[in-house]
Amino acid sequence: MNHFQYKDGELCCEDIPVSVIASEVGTPFYLYSKATLSRHFQAFDSGFSDIDHITCFAVKSCSNIAVLSLFAGYGGGADIVSGGELFRALQAGVDPRKIIYSGVGKSEEELRYGLKSGILLFNVESEQELHRLGKVAAEMDVTAPISFRVNPDVDPKTHAYISTGLAKNKFGIPINEALEIYQQAAEMEHIKVMGVSCHIGSQLTLISPFVESLRKVKSFVGRLAEKGIIINYIDLGGGVGITYDDEKPPHPHEYAKAIKEELGGLKATLILEPGRVIVGNAGILVTEVQYTKTNRGGDKEKNFVVVDAGMNDLTRPSLYGAFHSIIPVKEKEGTSQVVDIVGPICETGDFLAKDREFAQVEQGDLLAVMSAGAYGFTMSSNYNSRPRVAEVMVSGDRFAVIRERESMESLIQGESIPEFLEKDDGR
Numbered sequence: 002m003n004h005f006q007y008k009d010g011e012l013c014c015e016d017i018p019v020s021v022i023a024s025e026v027g028t029p030f031y032l033y034s035k036a037t038l039s040r041h042f043q044a045f046d047s048g049f050s051d052i053d054h055i056t057c058f059a060v061k062s063c064s065n066i067a068v069l070s071l072f073a074g075y076g077g078g079a080d081i082v083s084g085g086e087l088f089r090a091l092q093a094g095v096d097p098r099k100i101i102y103s104g105v106g107k108s109e110e111e112l113r114y115g116l117k118s119g120i121l122l123f124n125v126e127s128e129q130e131l132h133r134l135g136k137v138a139a140e141m142d143v144t145a146p147i148s149f150r151v152n153p154d155v156d157p158k159t160h161a162y163i164s165t166g167l168a169k170n171k172f173g174i175p176i177n178e179a180l181e182i183y184q185q186a187a188e189m190e191h192i193k194v195m196g197v198s199c200h201i202g203s204q205l206t207l208i209s210p211f212v213e214s215l216r217k218v219k220s221f222v223g224r225l226a227e228k229g230i231i232i233n234y235i236d237l238g239g240g241v242g243i244t245y246d247d248e249k250p251p252h253p254h255e256y257a258k259a260i261k262e263e264l265g266g267l268k269a270t271l272i273l274e275p276g277r278v279i280v281g282n283a284g285i286l287v288t289e290v291q292y293t294k295t296n297r298g299g300d301k302e303k304n305f306v307v308v309d310a311g312m313n314d315l316t317r318p319s320l321y322g323a324f325h326s327i328i329p330v331k332e333k334e335g336t337s338q339v340v341d342i343v344g345p346i347c348e349t350g351d352f353l354a355k356d357r358e359f360a361q362v363e364q365g366d367l368l369a370v371m372s373a374g375a376y377g378f379t380m381s382s383n384y385n386s387r388p389r390v391a392e393v394m395v396s397g398d399r400f401a402v403i404r405e406r407e408s409m410e411s412l413i414q415g416e417s418i419p420e421f422l423e424k425d426d427g428r
């Protein structure tokens with residue numbers, strides 16, 4: 002359930018017509034519904050309300066500080082993967098004692114920042130990272146609380162690019178080899194072993210891979226206990242899928258029920274790192290039709306709708322061949338045609354939809370790219386020197402720009418022409 006619905010033929014976000022916002026902020030822009038964000042966070046979190054847990058929102062999926070502060074207000078923590086995400090989470094008011102730091106490539110500077118900020122846990126992904134963290138913690142004369150991210154070798158049955166828990170993926174430490182590194186870490190003066198973490202992939206539509214990896218983690222926790230290593234935190238990562246098209250992902254409560262059943266009486270705080278399931282269907286990308294055209298070659302013809310949002314604004318269709326439903330902001334009746342909806346970028350791979358049966362639209366029409374709240378704005382770029390778009394949040398009949406559209410000046414911010422190019426040196 003989300004709060005993007007047609008009312009009298011006009012797509013509205015909660016109580017505001019999308020076209021009203023477009024006329025004030027221009028296009029393209031990302032639009033989030035506060036009521037949907039809240040509802041999805043609480044639906045997920047409440048599934049675990051009867052057990053000790055922390056819902057650490059995956060900042061990478063949607064990192065605007067307004068969104069992060071909303072979840073922090075509901076008691077949420079944050080799953081971060083960079084110093085930049087840590088900065089955002091702290092700025093948004095997330096309690097550092099609810100921040101966990103994942104990622105395979107943490108720099109010394111990032112580790113220092115995490116330690117200085119007093120975060121809950123570092124999810125360590127390699128032996129070298131363990132030693133780097135131990136060294137940095139010793140220099141700072143503190144103790145680093147850690148989990149290891151173990152790789153349970155479970156097939157999440159999702160897109161290859163967002164599958165992370167197989168032996169062939171770069172993430173984590175193979176669960177069968179992890180005992181040794183836990184024993185090593187337990188001996189280190191500036192390291193405190195606290196947990197086990199895993200994350201097997203994103204956009205999972207089945208519960209069974211989660212249960213299978215938890216089963217493996219549980220048995221591993223048992224083996225650690227036999228060696229005297231007690232685990233206080235079990236982190237199951239994120240990954241619950243959403244409906245983009247006709248997928249039927251589990252309801253968060255079904256997921257929670259299955260996880261709690263598998264956990265049994267295990268005494269540990271459960272950490273969850275949901276991203277997409279909370280924000281995915283709470284955001285849309287609004288774009289305007291610039292041109293329509295038909296290209297003919299031989300007996301073939303192809304219809305294009307050229308819009309002002311490109312693969313730099315929403316990269317998922319180009320990157321993963323991902324499907325996003327696209328609908329006109331003013332409901333259309335009458336004939337439809339098969340079109341490619343494409344952006345202005347100079348790449349054939351720049352499309353939002355391919356061979357889509359679509360209502361007849363014309364220049365100036367507004368379109369809404371649905372389910373764009375997760376990995377939408379956060380994966381956007383300045384490719385083709387396009388300023389990144391605005392982000393807007395609606396609450397009831399009010400809206401606020403929560404990130405301004407970038408300006409032309411911002412495109413060259415920090416750039417300079419060195420003196421040796423300014424002088425005529427005979428180039």
Ligand SMILES: Cc1ncc(COP(=O)(O)O)c(C=O)c1O
Nearest residue numbers: 059200203239240274275276277
């Ligand atoms: C370590 C980690 N945790 C959590 C997530 C969030 O996943 P999702 O958005 O599918 O819930 C990701 C996404 O890739 C991740 O890498």
